[in-house]
Amino acid sequence: MELEVVFLTFILVLSIFLGFELISKVPATLHTPLMSGANAISGITLAGAFLSAGAAHAVGGEMATYLGTAAVAFATINVVGGYLVTDRMLAMFKSKSEGKK
Numbered sequence: 029m030e031l032e033v034v035f036l037t038f039i040l041v042l043s044i045f046l047g048f049e050l051i052s053k054v055p056a057t058l059h060t061p062l063m064s065g066a067n068a069i070s071g072i073t074l075a076g077a078f079l080s081a082g083a084a085h086a087v088g089g090e091m092a093t094y095l096g097t098a099a100v101a102f103a104t105i106n107v108v109g110g111y112l113v114t115d116r117m118l119a120m121f122k123s124k125s126e127g128k129k
Contacts, residue, residue, distance in 0.1 A: 067110040
């Protein structure tokens with residue numbers, strides 16, 4: 029059990045370091061497409077949250093339903109917020125004449 033916690037902590041720290049290194053190397057012109065890709069991944073997380081919320085009958089516990097419902101709520105907030113931010117970022121690149129159509 030202790031070895032599993034140490035291993036999972038190592039994976040978490042490694043993924044944080046790798047994510048920071050990758051994101052810091054991305055040029056500013058690619059941040060909007062990168063954010064759109066991250067939003068697509070969050071959509072997949074939302075699908076997994078739906079599966080978790082509905083798996084309580086197979087697993088046999090109310091706690092799984094509660095945690096799955098919380099996961100659906102948080103994943104939905106993440107997806108909607110991400111798309112709103114992406115839309116706002118893309119609006120910054122439009123010329124003023126395009127918005128007056």
